[in-house]
Amino acid sequence: xxxxxxxxxxxxxxxxxxxxxxxxxxxxxxxxxxxxxxxxxxxxxxxxxxxxxxxxxxxxxxxxxxxxxxxxxxxxxxxxxxxxxxxxxxxxxxxxxxxxxxxxxxxxxxxxxxxxxxxxxxxxxxxxxxxxxxxxxxxxxxxxxxxxxxxxxxxxxxxxxxxxxxxxxxxxxxxxxxxxxxxxxxxxxxx
Numbered sequence: 001x002x003x004x005x006x007x008x009x010x011x012x013x014x015x016x017x018x019x020x021x022x023x024x025x026x027x028x029x030x031x032x033x034x035x036x037x038x039x040x041x042x043x044x045x046x047x048x049x050x051x052x053x054x055x056x057x058x059x060x061x062x063x064x065x066x067x068x069x070x071x072x073x074x075x076x077x078x079x080x081x082x083x084x085x086x087x088x089x090x091x092x093x094x095x096x097x098x099x100x101x102x103x104x105x106x107x108x109x110x111x112x113x114x115x116x117x118x119x120x121x122x123x124x125x126x127x128x129x130x131x132x133x134x135x136x137x138x139x140x141x142x143x144x145x146x147x148x149x150x151x152x153x154x155x156x157x158x159x160x161x162x163x164x165x166x167x168x169x170x171x172x173x174x175x176x177x178x179x180x181x182x183x184x185x186x187x188x189x190x191x
Contacts, residue, residue: 009087015107017168024164028072028156035066038077042120046081049099055091056084059127063135065156068142072153077120080135082127086111092124134182141185148181 039062050058064078065071083092086109093111097103101113101122110131111124125131142149155177164170 009085011087011108012106013108015105017105018103021166021168024160024167024170026074026076028153028160029075030072031068031070032066032075033069035073035075035077036062038120039067039079042077042079042122045099046079046096046122049095050081050083050092053091053095055095058083058092059132061132061136063123063139065142065152067139068149071142071149072156075119079120079122080132081122081124082129082132083124084127086124086126086129096122096124137185137189138178138182141181141188145184145188148184152177152181 043060043062046058046060059080059082061080062077063080064076065073066075066077081092085091089111093103093113096113100115102116103111104114104121105112109125109129112121113124114121123131123135142152152174155174159170159173
């Protein structure tokens with residue numbers, strides 16, 4: 001019987017953005033309680049697709065600003081999925097594509113699929129990836145810390161006043177604020 005190490009596949013070594021950079025064309029909107037229902041519907045869709053393929057049950061979590069009541073957000077529901085092995089694309093990518101999602105990003109340790117309408121982004125990582133823990137820590141902190149929630153929203157509003165020819169550049173511009181909030185979240189959790 002092969003060991004886990006012998007089944008491990010090499011991961012991609014470069015970032016592939018299918019279709020190239022895209023401008024940021026959506027703005028911030030007030031929190032919509034309906035985003036939770038959108039998440040639940042896509043959680044079911046993801047689980048049905050992956051479990052039907054025989055894959056082990058994945059972790060499926062609502063992340064990002066749409067997962068934080070009271071926080072303005074771009075109307076794009078972000079979902080984190082933890083699969084057994086992110087390099088084994090046949091066990092999750094093929095089923096997600098068959099379920100109607102489209103591949104957008106393939107990079108080391110991470111794949112991103114999204115709906116054709118671009119209103120749901122599904123971030124796929126290996127189960128136990130630190131990125132999933134970081135998303136959940138930030139989400140849970142912003143749900144309970146009004147000051148950091150206001151800081152994050154003000155930062156997003158300030159950045160949205162600019163034109164962004166690459167949506168990834170907008171995301172990158174939030175990094176310092178997210179890192180500071182995440183540090184406070186870690187201190188609260190560990191404190």
